[in-house]
Amino acid sequence: MTHFSADEQAILAPYVTNLDQPVFALQHLPEEVIAVLFAYYSRSRESLRRNLLDLITAGDLDLLATTSIPASGAPPELGHAQAKARRFHEKWVVGYGHASVAEHAVAHLAVEDVSIIASKVIEDMRLASYTEKSTRYVAFDTKQYYPLPELQGTAADATYHDTVQALFQTYNALLPDLIEAVKRDWPRGPQQTERGHHTACRAKALDILRYLLPAGTLTNLGITINGRALEHLLTKMLSHPLCEVRQLGEQLKTEARKVIPTLLKYAKPNAYMAETEIAMQSMAETLLESVDAVQDEPAVRLVQAPDDAEATLAAAILYSHSQQPWSQLLNRVRHFSQAQRQNVIDAYLSRRGPHDQPLRALEHLTYTFEILVDYGAYRDIQRHRMATQTRQMPSPQHGYSLPEDVVRYGVQETFDACMQRAAAAYEQIEHARPRVAPYVLPLAYRCRVLITWNLRELHHFVQLRSAKQGHVSYRRIAQDVYRAIDAHHPLLARYIRVDLEDYGLGRL
Structure with a gap:
């Protein structure tokens, strides 16, 4: 010392x-x-x-x-x-x-008035912490959307502004009556305060109406990130095809260099990233035929799962407690009886307390899912960044989610009219500037995303996102992910904590 x-x-x-x-x-x-x-x-x-x-x-x-x-x-x-x-x-x-x-070196950055689309680009960075404006607790007004400079001088510009303003106006017009309707359906309990009851009912109404918010809606987020990760994030942003993302990259670099200047000195546009994006887009348009929307496409599809999963997991669990090479150990475990393998896995997982995550041997097993989900729910699913995510942008081709509560509270006709208007605007904008067309689509519109999770992160995702207080869209995704694992590997699924119930008001 x-x-x-x-x-x-x-x-x-x-x-x-x-x-x-x-x-x-x-x-x-x-x-x-x-x-x-x-x-x-x-x-x-x-x-x-x-x-x-x-x-x-x-x-x-x-x-x-x-x-x-x-x-x-x-x-x-x-x-x-x-x-x-x-x-x-x-x-x-x-x-x-x-x-x-x-x-x-760590930077704490506040990013305000950024579109939901651009926020998803920022939050793709794994090694950072984010806190974002909530669609559950904050109501949005008609001025909170990104103006799309790419559309200036085109006929589609007026269409974009008129459409998103109509979406916001509908959202705000429906909110007061919807809060009162939820209150009538879910009266205040004897142990609940008036304020607590109002907050829960307002959150429920905002959860329903968030489907109307356009993807160009402005949000705020806080970022905590180290210098190395920030330099990589800035390089990606400065090389991005969207004008908004590139401008944000410049603004982030300017402000972050006031805190950690030397470490960000060499963050700049990357030709490999930018040129490869353009080349792959062109190649996809040349090689891939356009197809009609798939009817009755499942929301969750398990597209790849590990072979011999039980033996692999049992061997991974025992590996650090032995001196055997992997191939020899795996071969030995393959000769275990079913009961022996189950005993190993049970001994590894059964002692978990209510707040304990599984230990790391589960990370040796990976599962790939294709998920078709509304863009609003994807915002929440994306936060599970201990995964490999490849997403497509939302498109009218995949249709939109119709919440049961929209039908229940008698606003389906208004909801459908908003979706149809946005889809028509999308087509016009896509003809003028294809890359920015998704900005006009409400969060109800679906996108596909390919996600590879390890089994340990799947435990976390399913337990957290199926919980009672979650939004119905991602709760059902988490439940379906669990069911897919259960159908494929029931012994491994039995240790995943999942809530398979439905709740009318999750945050009472």
Whole structure:
């Protein structure tokens, strides 16, 4: 353990949570300085605190060595690292390819007035955390949609604006009466407050009406992401075919460079990404024939499942507790009786508490599903990013979801009219600018998505998304995913926690 003099302790105290323990947190330091300090672990025999002290006392960082932090926060000099920190990043991150250093710097970014379509591009990045404006708790107004500069100067521009404004007007006109109708169907219980009852009924009404919101609806989201992942995200965005996404990429880069400038210096459009997107689109149009919509297409289809799944899982469970090579161990487990394999799997999973996730051996089994789902529900499903997702954009070809409650509350005629108007607008916009046509479609319209999950993540997805408080659209997807696994591998499905009930008001 490194020991510090009284003067050294006074210098270090503002920046670390303790001076004498092997575990401590860093505080009041710029993100790039933190990345430098962690990077020194791979190049220095000294402790982090000693390296930080050396940087401060040598004047290599623009830090004020004070014995206390002012009431307003960190000293004003903490705002910027000086040239040596920058040169360190240039040398190790750029010169020697040590990109992992950038993972120690984190940016917190607020992105407001971004379309739902663009938000899905951002949220494709696995290694980040997102919080997005909720369609369940927030009502949207007629001004909250992206204007599509690609359509300026075309006849389709007026069609787009008129259609999305009509969708918002219908959404807002229906909301008050729908809240009251839900309240009549679901009277307040004796243990429920008036406010709690109103909140639950309003959420139910907004869940129904979210199907009317166009995909061009503006949303807000918060992002927490490390520098390495952010550079990759920016590169993807700057290379994207949609104008909105490219502009957002530039704005994100500008603001993030104010926090971690060196780590994002080389984020720029990528020719491979941009050109391959164009080439694949052209090739698909040349090689693939247009087809009519599939009638009665199932919402969930299991298209690929592991062979010999029970033996594979049992062997994966036993692997870390043995010294045998995989092939030998798997062959041995294949000769187990059914009861022996079941005992291994049961011993691995049966001790789980109510909040315990399965252990990691389940990640060795993967399942691929093709899911046909309304775009509103896809927004929630996409959040399970520990998976490989390949999606098609929503299209009138796949039809739209008709919620049972739309029929129940007598607004189907209005709902269908909105869908038909949006489909007609889509056709006109597609003729002018194909890539932006999905912006006009309500969230009720369906898209296909191909998702490969490992079995451990499937446990998480099914349990969370089938829960009572979930939206009916994705609850049914989660239930159908469970049923598909149960039909294919019933022994493995028996350990998945699923709620197969239906609920009229999930958040009472």
